[in-house]
Amino acid sequence: xxxxxxxxxxxxxxxxxxxxxxxxxxxxxxxxxxxxxxxxxxxxxxxxxxxxxxxxxxxxxxxxxxxxxxxxxxxxxxxxxxxxxxxxxxxxxxxxxxxxxxxxxxxxxxxxxxxxxxxxxxxxxxxxxxxxxxxxxxxxxxxxxxxxxxxxxxxxxxxxxxxxxxxxxxxxxxxxxxxxxxxxxxxxxxxxxxxxxxxxxxxxxxxxxxxx
Numbered sequence: 001x002x003x004x005x006x007x008x009x010x011x012x013x014x015x016x017x018x019x020x021x022x023x024x025x026x027x028x029x030x031x032x033x034x035x036x037x038x039x040x041x042x043x044x045x046x047x048x049x050x051x052x053x054x055x056x057x058x059x060x061x062x063x064x065x066x067x068x069x070x071x072x073x074x075x076x077x078x079x080x081x082x083x084x085x086x087x088x089x090x091x092x093x094x095x096x097x098x099x100x101x102x103x104x105x106x107x108x109x110x111x112x113x114x115x116x117x118x119x120x121x122x123x124x125x126x127x128x129x130x131x132x133x134x135x136x137x138x139x140x141x142x143x144x145x146x147x148x149x150x151x152x153x154x155x156x157x158x159x160x161x162x163x164x165x166x167x168x169x170x171x172x173x174x175x176x177x178x179x180x181x182x183x184x185x186x187x188x189x190x191x192x193x194x195x196x197x198x199x200x201x202x203x204x205x206x207x208x209x210x211x212x
Contacts, residue, residue, distance in 0.1 A: 003060060004036050006163050007071050009079035009143040009150035009180050010128055011039070011120065016163035020070035022077050022198045023048045024085070029067040036067070039126075043117040044109070047077035049197050052088035072163060073202040074195050075152060078188075079143035079181040081120035083112060089197040099191045104184060119182035131179040135172055139190035141200055143180040146173075150180055154201075154209050165204030 004015040013029070013036055025048075027041025060068045071077040084092040086109065101107040104115070122129045130145060138144065138153045143161070145151075151158040157169030179186060194200060 007069050007080050009076050011080040018164035020072045022071040023050050024069045024082050025066040030061045032063045034061040043113045045082040046085040047082040048085040049088045074198050074200045075141045078185045092195045092197050099188050103187050133177050133179040135177045141189045142186045145178040159208045166208040169209045
């Protein structure tokens with residue numbers, strides 16, 4: 001029985017047997033029996049390498065420890081509102097901070113995490129916050145909510161997401177979009193974000209887009 005620790009682009013936690021390419025956490029989300037009881041514990045939502053310095057990551061969801069989360073790829077982690085880890089992805093984190101500083105100014109971890117938390121969570125309801133943008137302005141790697149489902153923007157296509165990979169692309173429409181990726185992270189993608197420690201896109205993205 002798969003654990004409820006796979007993360008969708010909307011930041012939801014689902015149970016799925018598919019294995020993602022990116023690991024992370026947002027604090028301890030489970031109780032002593034391993035049941036998910038909260039969507040987050042802390043504002044520091046990070047995305048990590050699957051393996052780092054031989055650390056053992058099993059058994060998962062131990063009492064009192066952070067909840068181990070898995071993402072299809074970096075694009076999914078960014079859409080959910082996670083940013084690179086400063087420990088296991090130091091080079092990525094430093095480059096991320098450089099891009100962030102050029103776009104937003106102050107780039108300390110606490111400042112970044114506070115801004116991202118405000119962009120991903122509605123303060124009154126604690127539900128997921130979505131944003132508006134023009135389809136024409138969206139960079140590759142960001143996610144939109146289209147026809148009720150999260151879809152990846154890649155070139156002139158939208159690719160439907162699943163925990164196991166991307167489906168066949170459909171034409172990117174014009175007009176306004178419902179942006180899932182927090183705007184600050186969409187801006188980082190637009191500035192040319194390419195991680196080195198984890199894949200930005202799952203291999204199925206290129207297959208689904210016909211190699212674009």
